[in-house]
Amino acid sequence: xxxxxxxxxxxxxxxxxxxxxxxxxxxxxxxxxxxxxxxxxxxxxxxxxxxxxxxxxxxxxxxxxxxxxxxxxxxxxxxxxxxxxxxxxxxxxxxxxxxxxxxxxxxxxxxxxxxxxxxxxxxxxxxxxxxxxxxxxxxxxxxxxxxxxxxxxxxxxxxxxxxxxxxxxxxxxxxxxxxxxxxxxxxxxxxxxxxxxxxxxxxxxxxxxxxxxxxxxxxxxxxxxxxxxxxxxxxxxxxxxxxxxxxxxxxxxxxxxxxxxxxxxxxxxxxxxxxxxxxxxxxxxxxxxxxxxxxxxxxxxxxxxxxxxxxxxxxxxxxxxxxxxxxxxxxxxxxxxxxxxxxxxxxxxxxxxxxxxxxxxxxxxxxxxxxxxxxxxxxxxxxxxxxxxxxxxxxxxxxxxxxxxxxxxxxxxxxxxxxxxxxxxxxxxxxxxxxxxxxxxxxxxxxxxxxxxxxxxxxxxxxxxxxxxxxxxxxxxxxxx
Ligand code: SF4
Ligand code: SF4
Numbered sequence: 001x002x003x004x005x006x007x008x009x010x011x012x013x014x015x016x017x018x019x020x021x022x023x024x025x026x027x028x029x030x031x032x033x034x035x036x037x038x039x040x041x042x043x044x045x046x047x048x049x050x051x052x053x054x055x056x057x058x059x060x061x062x063x064x065x066x067x068x069x070x071x072x073x074x075x076x077x078x079x080x081x082x083x084x085x086x087x088x089x090x091x092x093x094x095x096x097x098x099x100x101x102x103x104x105x106x107x108x109x110x111x112x113x114x115x116x117x118x119x120x121x122x123x124x125x126x127x128x129x130x131x132x133x134x135x136x137x138x139x140x141x142x143x144x145x146x147x148x149x150x151x152x153x154x155x156x157x158x159x160x161x162x163x164x165x166x167x168x169x170x171x172x173x174x175x176x177x178x179x180x181x182x183x184x185x186x187x188x189x190x191x192x193x194x195x196x197x198x199x200x201x202x203x204x205x206x207x208x209x210x211x212x213x214x215x216x217x218x219x220x221x222x223x224x225x226x227x228x229x230x231x232x233x234x235x236x237x238x239x240x241x242x243x244x245x246x247x248x249x250x251x252x253x254x255x256x257x258x259x260x261x262x263x264x265x266x267x268x269x270x271x272x273x274x275x276x277x278x279x280x281x282x283x284x285x286x287x288x289x290x291x292x293x294x295x296x297x298x299x300x301x302x303x304x305x306x307x308x309x310x311x312x313x314x315x316x317x318x319x320x321x322x323x324x325x326x327x328x329x330x331x332x333x334x335x336x337x338x339x340x341x342x343x344x345x346x347x348x349x350x351x352x353x354x355x356x357x358x359x360x361x362x363x364x365x366x367x368x369x370x371x372x373x374x375x376x377x378x379x380x381x382x383x384x385x386x387x388x389x390x391x392x393x394x395x396x397x398x399x400x401x402x403x404x405x406x407x408x409x410x411x412x413x414x415x416x417x418x419x420x421x422x423x424x425x426x427x428x429x430x431x432x433x434x435x436x437x438x439x440x441x442x443x444x445x446x447x448x449x450x451x452x453x454x455x456x457x458x459x460x461x462x463x464x465x466x467x468x469x470x471x472x473x474x475x476x477x478x479x480x481x
Contacts, residue, residue, distance in 0.1 A: 004028055005056045006036075008045075010065035010150070012093060016100035016191070017151040018065060018172065020045065025058075041124040041149050046075055049083050056084040062091045067168060068150060078142050101189045101196035104173040107153055108187055111275055112222055112283065114260030114267070115362065121272040124148050125302075128170055129155040129277040136278065140298060141169050147273065147302060157280070163190045177284065184219070185284065202284045205256070206233035212250045213377075221254035224286040231343035234262075235351060241360075242353040245388035250377035252364045257286055261331035261344070263358045268329035271310060273302045289333045317345065324348040327355045353385065363408050363419050367426055383410040384438060391416075391431065392438035394452055404441040406480060409434050420478055427478060432457075436471050437480075 005025040010018050020039040024032060039045050049057055061069050069087060076083070110116055111127040120126055125148040130136060133156070136144075154171035156162070157178065166174050173191040180186055180199075187198045199219045206229040208221070225234050241247055260267045269275065270289055277283065277291040289309075296305050309332055316336035319325055328348045334341040347354055360383060368375050384390040386401045390411060408419045416434045418427045429437075432453070439449035454464050475481040 003055050004032060004052075005058060006052065007058045007060065009060040010068055011062075012064040015103045016172075017103060018068060020150065022048070040151070042072065042075060042146050043124060045072060045150075046079065046081060046146070049076065049085070050081050053083055056086065059085065059087045060091050061087050061089050062093050064093045067172075071145060071169075075142065075146060079146075100173075100191045101194070101198075104153055104175060104189045104191055105187060105196075105198055107173075108155070108175060108177075108189075109220070109255055111153075111155065112257050113255050114258050114269060114275070115263065116260075116267070116269050116274050118266065120149075120274050121269055124152075125273050125276055126152050127155060127275040128152065129157075129275075129280050129283065131157065131278065131280040135294060137294075137298075140294060143297070144276075144278075145170055163188055163195065166190070179285075202257075203254075205230040208254065209233045209237060212248075222257055222284060223254050224257045224284065226286050226340065228339050228343060231340060231347065235343070235347045238347070238351050238354050238357045241357055242351070242385045243387055245385045245390055246380050246382050247361070247364065248377070249364075249368060249375055249379050249381065252361055252368060252381070253377065257284060258288070258331075258333060259358060261329060261333055262347075262354050263329070264327055264355050265329040268331065270329075270332065271303060271306045273306065276302065287333060289331065317341070322349065324352065327352060356385070360408065360410075364410065366424070367417070367419070370426075379412070381410055381412045383408070384441075389438070389442075391435040392442055392444070392449075392452065397439075397442045397444065400442050402438070402441040403443060407437065407441075409438055409441075418478070420480065423479060425478070429474075432467060433471055433474065436467075437475075 007023050007025055009021045009023075011021060013019050022036045022039065024036070037044060037048060039048060059069050059072070073085070073087075076085070107127065111129075116126065125144070128144060128148065148170065150172075152171045153173045153175055154169075156166075156174065156176045158176045163174055163176055168174065173189055175190070176186075176188045178186045178188060183202050185200050185202060187200055189196045189198070200222055201219050202222045202224065204227065205223045205225045206227070208223050210233075225231060237251065256262070260269065275290050277288055278294055278297065279291075281287060281291050290306070292302070292305055310330070313332040313336060314320070314330050317330065319328070319330045322328065322345070324345070331344065334344055364381055382390055384392075384402055386399065389398060391409065406421055408421070410417055410419070411434075416429055416431055418429045418434070418437065419425070420427070435453060435456075436449055439452060444452070450464055450468070453459065453467070454461070459467075472481065
């Protein structure tokens with residue numbers, strides 16, 4: 001049997017996260033090269049090493065990855081994986097973005113909202129919240145690390161001095177969520193030797209809605225939806241948005257804690273173990289679904305604990321016969337038969353637009369976060385809903401749902417924008433093109449769209465054909481046809 005030397009280099013990318021690159025030294029057949037997996041978790045890396053006991057593995061150690069390499073060697077010893085491993089010391093790092101805390105703060109936002117991108121559901125634990133580290137045994141620490149993504153973070157409700165002294169056993173960053181006064185929190189992020197602090201504000205949804213104020217330079221705002229008043233206020237906002245096809249920017253910018261519960265069921269990360277809290281019932285003083293006692297973790301696989309919780313809630317809520325089931329994540333955050341759960345189910349059943357509301361909010365949030373110029377929070381963005389059509393406003397399609405999974409159209413100030421979901425890119429377009437694309441979203445045929453546009457603008461066939469040619473070229477250029 002031929003033996004090979006695999007070089008494992010864990011390189012810091014421009015977002016200050018780590019990419020695991022595995023290469024074979026020398027000439028190797030295609031079958032060996034094709035057998036190298038994509039590695040994002042400690043478990044995947046250990047499995048790869050286990051699978052190659054007779055080959056040599058060379059780890060390239062750099063300043064940016066020395067902690068990870070050390071943890072991998074420790075895990076190999078813990079799990080008694082014997083392999084021919086050597087470490088190449090002292091390699092230089094490439095220059096990367098120095099604002100690493102921005103990446104980790106964005107991670108905190110994802111942790112709080114639960115809006116993880118789909119691929120994170122298959123790449124083990126991204127965020128671990130631990131109430132009291134001293135209660136976590138060495139064995140449990142090993143299991144948690146083994147079940148985590150290489151680019152994970154540890155969250156703690158502790159003081160910054162504790163962060164400085166922290167023995168780093170989990171995550172690229174250690175982050176504490178410290179309550180200050182008056183609904184203000186400090187998010188303190190330690191990555192390598194650097195410590196950054198970012199202030200955030202936590203408000204209940206109904207308090208914010210009664211007095212919505214977001215000013216330029218304001219701290220990031222997180223909204224909680226926990227009480228009956230919050231549910232009522234949230235459902236009124238969703239209903240108003242569907243009826244008017246408008247959202248004010250101040251309603252787009254705040255993050256919603258556990259926003260995933262209002263999104264499509266595919267967003268729920270409960271059973272994938274993407275975020276986990278050990279012995280910590282609340283986050284920002286609000287309950288979470290992913291909390292687990294350390295005893296349960298010691299005895300059972302993480303996934304089985306949440307599978308059981310989910311099945312229990314699913315049966316008690318009668319989800320299997322519910323009309324909202326195709327979209328609803330059957331969220332387990334609220335106990336069954338409580339007022340909150342009743343309001344949750346009522347919103348999901350009577351306002352199916354809620355799923356779209358969350359999608360629209362997030363598309364617009366990424367647009368306004370990317371704006372270099374000042375955006376006034378009181379400005380309004382307009383878009384189409386099933387009830388209100390902004391561009392293709394034709395009698396026979398007024399009640400029709402918009403069915404495009406590919407793109408989204410909106411208007412802000414005097415301009416119209418197209419967002420392509422696959423590439424996550426925004427384009428400024430004109431009203432006519434928006435009308436054409438909205439017609440397509442409504443399932444109209446080319447002939448119907450042509451008749452509508454010609455009629456509306458009193459166009460000859462020749463003018464329409466010129467427009468249609470440009471529209472076709474544009475849709476090809478942006479990957480829509
Ligand atoms: S159970 Fe609810 S809150 Fe928890 S991840 Fe799923 S949708 Fe989000
Ligand atoms: S609305 Fe309620 S009952 Fe229906 S699927 Fe969702 S959680 Fe289950």
